Amino acid sequence: MGNGRKAFSPIGLEERARGFYWQMFLVAMLWACAAAGSAQVQAPTLAIDGLGKGTAAIDGPWQFHLGDDPAWVSANIDDTTGHGGWEQITANEPWGAQGRRSYTGYAWYRKHLHVTPAPGASPDFAMLIVHIDDIYEIYWNGVLVGHNGKMPPGPSWVYEQGAQTFGVGHLRDGVLAVRVWKSPLNSFDSGLQGGFYAPPLIGSPAAIADRRTSMEYRWLHHRQYFFGLHSLYALVMVLSVLTWMRDRSQRVLLWMAVFSGAPLLSMFLVDLRLPLSFGFALGWLQPVLSINDIGLWFLLLYLLRLDENRRLARFTKILAIISLVSTTLDGLLTMVDWSNPAITSAAQLTDAVLTAIFTLVEAYPVVLVGFALGKRLDLARWLVAGCAFLSGMVNVTRIALEQGSRFTHWTIGDKIAAPLFTINDNPFTAATLAATALLLAIVYAVYQYSRETIQRQQAIEQELRSAQELQRVLVPEALPSLPGFALTSSYRPAQEVGGDFFQIIPLEDRSALIVLGDVSGKGLRAAMAVSLIVGALRTLAENTGSPAAILAGLNRRLHGRLRGGFATCVVMRLDPDGTCVVANAGHPAPFLNKQEVELPGTLPLGVDLDVAYSETTVQLRAGDYLALYTDGLCEARTPAGELYSFDRLNDLLASRPDAARATEAAVTFGQQDDITVLTLTRLALGQESRTELIAPALAPA
Amino acid sequence: MQATTKVTQRTATSASGSAVGILALSGDISSASKDAILGAYQALDGTTPAKVLLDFTSVDYINSSGIAIVIQMLLEASKSGSRTIAIFGLSPHFQKVFTMVGINKYAALHGNEAAALASL
Numbered sequence: 149m150g151n152g153r154k155a156f157s158p159i160g161l162e163e164r165a166r167g168f169y170w171q172m173f174l175v176a177m178l179w180a181c182a183a184a185g186s187a188q189v190q191a192p193t194l195a196i197d198g199l200g201k202g203t204a205a206i207d208g209p210w211q212f213h214l215g216d217d218p219a220w221v222s223a224n225i226d227d228t229t230g231h232g233g234w235e236q237i238t239a240n241e242p243w244g245a246q247g248r249r250s251y252t253g254y255a256w257y258r259k260h261l262h263v264t265p266a267p268g269a270s271p272d273f274a275m276l277i278v279h280i281d282d283i284y285e286i287y288w289n290g291v292l293v294g295h296n297g298k299m300p301p302g303p304s305w306v307y308e309q310g311a312q313t314f315g316v317g318h319l320r321d322g323v324l325a326v327r328v329w330k331s332p333l334n335s336f337d338s339g340l341q342g343g344f345y346a347p348p349l350i351g352s353p354a355a356i357a358d359r360r361t362s363m364e365y366r367w368l369h370h371r372q373y374f375f376g377l378h379s380l381y382a383l384v385m386v387l388s389v390l391t392w393m394r395d396r397s398q399r400v401l402l403w404m405a406v407f408s409g410a411p412l413l414s415m416f417l418v419d420l421r422l423p424l425s426f427g428f429a430l431g432w433l434q435p436v437l438s439i440n441d442i443g444l445w446f447l448l449l450y451l452l453r454l455d456e457n458r459r460l461a462r463f464t465k466i467l468a469i470i471s472l473v474s475t476t477l478d479g480l481l482t483m484v485d486w487s488n489p490a491i492t493s494a495a496q497l498t499d500a501v502l503t504a505i506f507t508l509v510e511a512y513p514v515v516l517v518g519f520a521l522g523k524r525l526d527l528a529r530w531l532v533a534g535c536a537f538l539s540g541m542v543n544v545t546r547i548a549l550e551q552g553s554r555f556t557h558w559t560i561g562d563k564i565a566a567p568l569f570t571i572n573d574n575p576f577t578a579a580t581l582a583a584t585a586l587l588l589a590i591v592y593a594v595y596q597y598s599r600e601t602i603q604r605q606q607a608i609e610q611e612l613r614s615a616q617e618l619q620r621v622l623v624p625e626a627l628p629s630l631p632g633f634a635l636t637s638s639y640r641p642a643q644e645v646g647g648d649f650f651q652i653i654p655l656e657d658r659s660a661l662i663v664l665g666d667v668s669g670k671g672l673r674a675a676m677a678v679s680l681i682v683g684a685l686r687t688l689a690e691n692t693g694s695p696a697a698i699l700a701g702l703n704r705r706l707h708g709r710l711r712g713g714f715a716t717c718v719v720m721r722l723d724p725d726g727t728c729v730v731a732n733a734g735h736p737a738p739f740l741n742k743q744e745v746e747l748p749g750t751l752p753l754g755v756d757l758d759v760a761y762s763e764t765t766v767q768l769r770a771g772d773y774l775a776l777y778t779d780g781l782c783e784a785r786t787p788a789g790e791l792y793s794f795d796r797l798n799d800l801l802a803s804r805p806d807a808a809r810a811t812e813a814a815v816t817f818g819q820q821d822d823i824t825v826l827t828l829t830r831l832a833l834g835q836e837s838r839t840e841l842i843a844p845a846l847a848p849a
Numbered sequence: 850m851q852a853t854t855k856v857t858q859r860t861a862t863s864a865s866g867s868a869v870g871i872l873a874l875s876g877d878i879s880s881a882s883k884d885a886i887l888g889a890y891q892a893l894d895g896t897t898p899a900k901v902l903l904d905f906t907s908v909d910y911i912n913s914s915g916i917a918i919v920i921q922m923l924l925e926a927s928k929s930g931s932r933t934i935a936i937f938g939l940s941p942h943f944q945k946v947f948t949m950v951g952i953n954k955y956a957a958l959h960g961n962e963a964a965a966l967a968s969l
Contacts, residue, residue: 668913669880712883714917716950734950749951755920779913779946789909793942821912 189229189236193260196350199273200266203351203359206259206324209236210344212243216254216327223289223323227258234258239344242281250339257326257344263319273319274356277312278346278363282426283329286314289322299329300487307429309421310367311360315353331426332486332496335503336547366573371419373574377584378415384408384591391598398601400450404594407443408587410436427483434479435472438506442468444536444586445512451532451593452520460519464512471509478502507547513540528596531589539582546579615675627839628654631724634829636840638807640780640815641822647674648778648822649682653689658724661689661698664826665717665735665753666778667710677710681717681753695719695731696761699753703733703761706754714752718776726768726830731761736782739775739801740766770832773804780821784814792817804829806840854882856889861902861962863969869900871962875907878915886918899932900969904962906938916950923955937965 191211196204211227211234219225227234237246243255265271275286275294282305283297294314297305330342349359385408392401413436416422417429445464449455478499486495513536520533546565567575627635630652639648647667654660663685667677681702688701698719706715716735722728730738730745734752737744745766751759768774777797784792792814800813807825814823831837854876861869870893874886893901903919905911911919926932937959939947944958952958959965 666913668917712917712921713880713914714920716913736949749948749953751920751951751954752917755917756924782942783910783912785910791910791942794945 188231191227191229191234191258191260193262195262195264197264198266199263199351200269201352201355203276203349203355205347205349206261207239207347210239211235211258211260212237213256213258214248214251214254216256220256220258221287221290221325221327223325227323239347242341242345243343244338244340248342250333250337251342252330252332255328255330255343257328259324260322261319261324262321263350270352270354271318272353273316273350274353275314275316276349276351276356276359277314278348279311280326280328280344281341282331285327286316287325287327288316288319290325293317299327300485302485303329303331303487304425304427305331307418307424307426309423311363313356313360316350319350329487332492334482335496335500367421370573370575372572373576373580374419377580377587378411380587381408381411384587385412388594395602395605398598400447400594400597403443403446403450404590406439407447407590410440410443414440431479431482434475434482434506438471438475441471441510441512445516447590447594448513448516448520448532448536451529451590451597452516452525453523453529454516454519457519460516464516467509467512471506474502474505478506507544510544510547511540513537514544526596528589528593532586532593535582535586535589539579539586542578542582611672615672618675618679627652628660629837629839630660630722630828631658631837632726632831633722634831634835634838635827636807637824637826638811639822639824640811640819642670642780642819647678648780648824649678650776650824650826651682651685653686655689655693655721657693659693660722661693661695662720662722662776662826662828663698663717664776664778664824665715666780666822666824667715668713668752670822673711677706677713677715680709681706681715693721694763695721695729696763699731699733699761700759703753703759704757707757708754710754714754716752716779720776722828726772728766728768728774729763730766731763733759733761736777736779739777739798740768741773742802743798768828768830770830772830774828774830775801775810776826776828777810778822778824780819780823781810781814781825783821784817784823785820786818808840854878854885856885858889858892861966863900864967865969867900867969869902869966869969871902871904873904873907877909878911878918880912880914880918882915883918887922890922901926901932901934902962902965902969903934903936903956904938905936905940905943906961908938908943911943911946916946916952919947920950920952920955923952927955933969935959935965935969937961 192209194206194208196206211229213220213227213232213234215233220227226232229236237243237248239257243251248255263273265273277284277286277294277296280296283299283303284295285292285299286294293316294312296312297303326344328343333339349356351359385405388401388405388408392398392405395401414433417424417433417436445468449461449464455461481495481499481502484491484495486492517533517537517540520529525533565577565579567577568581569576627637635652637650639650641648647670648665649667650662650664652660652662665681667674667681669677684702684705685698688698692698692701696719699717702715702717714734717733718730718735718738719732720728720730720738730747732747733750737747739745745764747764748762750761782792782794782797796817800810805813805827807827810825810827811823854874857873857875859871859873861871863869872886872889872893874882876882878886890901923934926934934956935958936947936952936956938961939958947953947958957965957968959968
């Protein structure tokens with residue numbers, strides 16, 4: 149398991165520093181030899197006299213036995229040192245640090261006590277356990293007086309908790325027996341754990357409660373910086389999410405939220421002393437740490453401008469999946485009952501393999517920084533690179549050295565994890581300092597990055613506004629009245645500026661040219677092509693009213709200027725008597741009443757100079773309905789990819805919709821491209837001509 | 850939403866017994882497909898003879914920029930006069946669009962591979 153952050157401080161010395169609560173008490177160690185010249189030493193009795201309002205540590209040698217036997221609960225067994233496997237150790241530090249390295253499973257501690265209350269003191273006592281690794285039961289003269297966690301099978305215990313207190317009643321003469329179970333070792337365990345971390349304390353219930361409160365206060369006091377740093381993480385996460393919601397194109401903010409949110413989750417799991425089981429807390433911690441790492445990788449990709457390197461970005465994604473899968477599996481493994489001897493070895497081996505993967509990928513920030521070395525970056529980004537390198541090196545060294553330390557006996561990992569200095573009792577380790585520096589550098593760099601992005605966007609928006617103003621000229625905002633026709637039009641660009649165009653140009657002989665077209669592509673480039681077309685069209689229309697001649701002229705002017713693209717275009721001359729002459733360059737044919745006008749297929753404008761355009765004449769009668777449209781109408785697509793298609797279009801146009809209704813049908817279906825629709829209805833003699841135009845407000849006038 | 854364009858190359862024999870290079874396109878065809886399509890087409894140079902089939906059976910969508918790429922390829926082949934290109938596998942919608950833009954004057958459109966091979 150990759151969590152090298154858990155470290156219970158053996159605070160026996162601190163606990164033994166007597167405060168003002170301590171009253172006078174006498175510790176007398178009564179030693180007696182069972183027999184002169186024998187190796188066997190009778191268990192000593194700890195006498196605590198005059199115990200009143202203060203507390204006393206149950207320290208000194210304890211009788212200790214590895215293994216488990218229900219008989220050891222009794223006050224009357226022979227636990228003489230050297231007899232039946234009984235030995236002596238202290239409760240000042242774990243058994244792993246007292247010559248029983250890497251022992252896991254059951255063990256018993258026994259202490260013979262003689263307690264004399266101070267005159268007038270409470271007759272009942274309470275006990276405080278600082279920490280016992282992992283699960284324990286406390287017996288006084290064979291009677292259970294307290295326990296923490298659930299013993300195997302199916303063991304469970306809290307990942308990290310404060311001191312535990314128990315009422316132990318009239319405690320006078322007898323034996324305090326503590327049955328302990330230590331879980332099989334994880335990959336990061338040094339083997340120095342197991343059992344007591346500090347001697348238990350006894351005292352009046354009020355004194356024990358005071359003691360516990362003061363320890364909890366100290367715990368909070370020690371973590372002022374930790375909680376301050378995590379408050380900063382929370383603030384950064386909230387600001388990142390809020391800013392990202394305003395501009396979802398800024399993915400760097402999303403990764404910032406991931407990077408700063410993961411430590412908060414981690415804090416809730418293991419640092420707030422919430423009553424979460426060891427399996428649950430450590431199980432979830434693994435993927436959370438992985439998410440933290442992944443957030444950092446993607447931040448580095450963006451901030452160090454490595455996202456342009458597609459292979460590296462792809463590799464990072466693959467590594468992210470590997471990390472997440474390995475930590476999730478490792479997390480699930482933690483939730484399995486390792487106390488079952490049948491699976492202990494397999495679980496430990498799997499843990500070691502999965503943790504090795506996790507540990508290797510921990511070094512990835514260092515690799516990313518290596519890729520950034522050749523780049524020209526500003527100071528903010530170099531700060532990120534430097535801090536990421538430092539943080540990566542500290543973490544990977546510490547975690548790598550902690551892994552398997554029970555075999556190597558290397559203590560460098562522990563030394564790296566140890567505080568470099570303290571300020572106001574708050575420890576500052578290399579990892580803490582590196583994490584703080586990294587967070588501050590990243591916040592500064594993300595701020596710079598977002599500012600640059602916003603400036604770039606503002607420049608683009610300014611360009612777009614200019615283009616929109618240009619397009620206002622190109623798409624008519626008012627249509628001239630055509631004698632003998634009712635006309636509706638609708639224009640709906642897919643982007644802020646589009647590639648569709650239409651023009652109605654009245655000619656001197658009371659006829660009019662109607663031109664509708666579509667430049668391939670969208671956006672600014674298409675809009676610029678449209679401006680070229682409209683300018684050329686207006687010039688050509690001054691000299692000819694022939695649709696085919698106009699198309700030929702446009703084709704000559706556009707050839708070689710559309711960068712491999714083209715423009716489809718239909719030109720129609722409409723005479724007051726209803727005569728309609730049409731020429732087409734690759735555009736959907738006009739729709740007359742129930743069907744398309746038959747036109748020969750012809751190459752669009754701008755692709756080949758040698759194209760001849762032909763003209764087709766149609767005579768429109770009163771009541772005839774003619775619709776012109778761009779392919780955005782028939783190529784509307786649902787999110788699943790289904791096309792609106794010519795079949796639906798034929799049905800739609802056969803119902804003689806006005807331009808607005810036809811456009812709306814395609815937009816509802818799934819607009820992908822600019823849509824322009826123009827409908828003409830031939831009026832009977834005496835009916836008043838009318839026009840209707842629907843176009844978005846393209847830009848303020 | 851746009852699916853990446855993939856182009857795979859295979860060979861077949863036409864009804865007249867000559868070798869035919871087939872470029873099978875799949876996904877969406879748009880301006881982003883230019884390198885994939887023209888690259889695959891140019892890779893045919895010197896490897897296959899003068900007959901090429903474009904297979905659109907697995908193509909989901911072709912936008913106007915995609916059509917421009919096809920036209921560009923056909924015009925180049927037509928002007929050099931060295932290669933005969935035919936097309937098959939278009940959906941009825943795109944068969945109509947290809948006819949509309951005059952592609953059928955440069956490459957015959959067929960319903961399926963067998964029909965296309967039979968015509969070459």
